[in-house]
Amino acid sequence: MSKPGGSTITAIEQDHAKIDRNTRESSLRAGRNILIVEDDVSLAGFLCQELQAESFGVDLVHNGEEAFETLQGQKRYDLLILDLNLPGLDGVSLLQKLRPSMPRLPLLVLTARHSIEDKVKVFQHGADDYLVKPFSFVELLARVRALLRRNSGMIPNCSQVGDLVLYREERRVERNGRRIDLTPREFAIVEYMMRNAGKPISRATLFEEVWNAPYDPSTNIVDVYMKYVRDKVDLPGERKLTHTIRGIGYEFRHD
Amino acid sequence: MTESGLKTEGLSSDTRSTVALICAHFSEGLHAMAQPLTVLRSAVITATAPMVSPGDQKRYMQISADQVEGACQLFQSLQDLLFAWQNEADRELIDLSELLASVCDVQGKVLKQSGMIFVSASPEALPPMLGDKDRTLQALFALLKITASVSAPGDSIELRVKPTVQGFALTLQNTRAQGRHLKSAARLSMALAEANIRSQQGDFRFVEDPFCISFTLPGGDADSC
Numbered sequence: 483m484s485k486p487g488g489s490t491i492t493a494i495e496q497d498h499a500k501i502d503r504n505t506r507e508s509s510l511r512a513g514r515n516i517l518i519v520e521d522d523v524s525l526a527g528f529l530c531q532e533l534q535a536e537s538f539g540v541d542l543v544h545n546g547e548e549a550f551e552t553l554q555g556q557k558r559y560d561l562l563i564l565d566l567n568l569p570g571l572d573g574v575s576l577l578q579k580l581r582p583s584m585p586r587l588p589l590l591v592l593t594a595r596h597s598i599e600d601k602v603k604v605f606q607h608g609a610d611d612y613l614v615k616p617f618s619f620v621e622l623l624a625r626v627r628a629l630l631r632r633n634s635g636m637i638p639n640c641s642q643v644g645d646l647v648l649y650r651e652e653r654r655v656e657r658n659g660r661r662i663d664l665t666p667r668e669f670a671i672v673e674y675m676m677r678n679a680g681k682p683i684s685r686a687t688l689f690e691e692v693w694n695a696p697y698d699p700s701t702n703i704v705d706v707y708m709k710y711v712r713d714k715v716d717l718p719g720e721r722k723l724t725h726t727i728r729g730i731g732y733e734f735r736h737d
Numbered sequence: 738m739t740e741s742g743l744k745t746e747g748l749s750s751d752t753r754s755t756v757a758l759i760c761a762h763f764s765e766g767l768h769a770m771a772q773p774l775t776v777l778r779s780a781v782i783t784a785t786a787p788m789v790s791p792g793d794q795k796r797y798m799q800i801s802a803d804q805v806e807g808a809c810q811l812f813q814s815l816q817d818l819l820f821a822w823q824n825e826a827d828r829e830l831i832d833l834s835e836l837l838a839s840v841c842d843v844q845g846k847v848l849k850q851s852g853m854i855f856v857s858a859s860p861e862a863l864p865p866m867l868g869d870k871d872r873t874l875q876a877l878f879a880l881l882k883i884t885a886s887v888s889a890p891g892d893s894i895e896l897r898v899k900p901t902v903q904g905f906a907l908t909l910q911n912t913r914a915q916g917r918h919l920k921s922a923a924r925l926s927m928a929l930a931e932a933n934i935r936s937q938q939g940d941f942r943f944v945e946d947p948f949c950i951s952f953t954l955p956g957g958d959a960d961s962c
Contacts, residue, residue, distance in 0.1 A: 522772040522921055524807070528779065528800065545918060567768055569918025569945070594771040615771035619779030 514630055515539040515558065515694070519549040519576070520565040520592065529563070532619050533626070537666070539694030546571025550579060559587065561629055563622075566593040566604070574607050581608040588629040592617075641676040644723050644736030646715060648676050655715075662714050667692065671711050675724075675734040682727040708732055758935070759822055762928035766815045769921040773804040773811065780804065807922070814925050817875075821932035826869035830957065833866040833905060834859070836873060837898065844881040852890030859898035866905065867957025872933035879930040880950055884909050887917040887948050904939075904956030914948035 516533055520526035521544050533540045541557070543549045546568045553559065562580075566573035573591065580587070591604050591612040604612050610632075611625050631651075641648045645658040655662040655672055664672060670692045675683060685704040686697035693703075712724045725733045748756065783789060784797030841857045848855040866873070884894050888911045897908045919927065927950075931941045934952050941952045 521918065524804070525772045525776050528776045532779070532783075567921070594768045616774035616778050618775075618782050620782060622779075 514560040515541070516561045516563060516626070517549065517552060517559045518542050518563045519544075519546065519568065519573070520563070521545060521568050522565070529619070529622070532623075534694075536623060537694065538626075545569050546573065546576040549576055553580065553584065553587075561588045561590065561626060563590050563592060563626070564609075566591055566595070574603070577607040577609065588632070590622075590625055590629060641673075641679070643676050643679045643734050644721060646676070646723055646734075646736075648673060657715065657717075657720070660717075664711070664714065667707060668711050668714070671707055672715070672734075675711075675732065679734045679736075682730045682733045684731040686731075688731060704731070758931075762818055762822075762925075762932060763815070765921070765924045765928045766811070766818060769811050769925040770808060770815070772921055773808040777801055777804040777808065811922060811925060814922075814929055818925070818929045818932055821872065821929060821936055826872050826933070826936040828867055828957075829870065831866045831868055831870050831873065832863075833873075833898070833954070834861075834863045836866075836870065836877070837863075837896075840874065840877045840881065841896070844878065844885075848881075848885055848888075848894060851885065851888075853885065853888050854891075854893040856893060856895045857898075858895065860900065863898065863905070864900055864956055865958060867955050868937040868939075869933070872937060873954065876930040876933045876952075879926045880909055880952075883919065883923050883927055883930075884911055884914075884948065884950070886923050887911065887914045887919065889913075889917075900956070901953070903953065905954045906951065907954065908949065908951045910947070910949040912947045912949075914946075917948065918945060 516538050518526055518529055518533075518540060520529065520542070523544065526542050526544065530540045530542050541552065541559075543552055547570055549562075549564070550571065553562070564573050564576065568576070571579075573593075577589070577591075580589075585608075589608065589610050591609040592615060593600065593604065593612055594615045595601075596614045601612060610629055613622055613625060640650070646655070647657070648655045650673065653669060655664055655669065671688065674688065674691050686699075689695070689697040689701075689704050708724070708726075715724055716722050721736070723734055723736060725735060727733050780797040780800045784794050784801065789797070837857070837859060841855070845855045845857070881894070881896070888894055892911050892913045894911050895909070899906045927943065931943075931952075934941050934954070938955050939953045941950075943950050
């Protein structure tokens with residue numbers, strides 16, 4: 483017989499282990515935008531805050547109509563977190579409306595319904611994953627990351643510019659066999675620049691993609707970080723791969 | 738079977754409808770409870786993780802405290818809902834005019850402070866009502882509060898009361914409240930109000946968009962008691 487509360491303690495310990503692992507584990511979160519559709523203001527605010535703390539760009543809407551309008555707008559989202567029990571246009575109707583035009587948008591459904599029929603219905607309507615409330619944020623985070631990782635299959639695991647090689651899954655960057663230690667932010671910059679190698683990238687674009695925030699021209703944070711990256715990537719005597727494009731920003735290229 | 742999967746074969750159609758309604762009400766309650774429990778579960782787990790800073794720990798504990806408070810209120814509503822369905826309503830003669838006056842006085846002030854206009858249209862004197870005073874008071878207060886929750890400053894909330902052959906027909910509406918929807922806690926509160934009205938043999942109808950609640954309360958005289 484298990485002691486009272488034993489299972490709860492075990493569950494919390496397991497969740498702590500997940501948090502530790504998540505902290506160490508590589509991720510592709512920088513530059514990823516998530517739209518949360520949840521009518522409960524308190525829960526929505528909490529999820530938004532926690533996902534932002536994990537460096538995701540997060541927008542929040544509270545009903546189906548607003549979600550549909552937001553998704554038709556200019557901004558590109560990498561993931562949709564959708565509560566099923568929404569006022570007005572409910573979650574299932576929104577799914578049916580969205581899927582024809584956005585078949586590849588990863589979609590995580592939140593639901594308080596837990597019957598097998600409900601779960602099957604959610605998948606039949608086009609969800610990629612679901613979580614039953616009350617859930618724990620660490621589980622949501624793990625599922626978000628799994629969905630993003632799955633969706634990043636279109637981007638090859640390995641990128642190469644000259645002798646600079648980046649391994650996304652392993653979160654490793656090497657130049658001519660030399661391992662380059664990068665902070666998460668520096669890695670996000672190198673990853674984005676290598677994905678767009680040969681193209682000049684403006685400071686504003688780089689800031690918005692990596693910092694998930696609107697660019698403030700008065701800040702020189704992009705230049706500061708690019709210097710850190712350049713110092714690590716282009717050592718004295720090595721061929722220059724990071725280039726400054728005057729009046730625009732930066733470019734990674736192998737001449 | 739009801740939508741919830743509860744077996745109702747062999748029950749009369751009225752009983753089946755009541756069972757379906759009770760299931761729907763408790764489903765609202767469970768859905769409402771799931772929200773604070775999700776935040777609470779997440780906040781407690783994160784707050785007790787090894788590398789959380791003392792500042793974050795304090796913030797998560799505050800979030801947890803707020804959610805516990807919210808969950809307790811919802812739990813109370815669920816208990817009240819169970820009580821409303823399990824116990825018979827009182828049948829006593831009530832002066833509905835007096836009851837309405839006290840509700841309108843208190844809630845009218847709250848609505849005015851929030852910048853809303855409250856209009857109550859009711860005949861000067863109403864015949865007696867035969868029902869449960871506490872349940873009627875809960876329903877009137879809750880429904881006005883719910884209507885206010887979907888209203889904005891400048892909106893006009895109207896409460897109309899009309900005597901009918903069977904008793905009273907009441908309508909509570911805000912025609913400007915379009916496209917505004919009830920939160921899960923408000924839906925539970927409405928479920929409780931509906932249970933309290935139906936337990937007095939009243940009818941209850943609700944249209945979300947534009948916002949309108951209509952319900953009936955039973956009339957009576959001294960012989961009916």
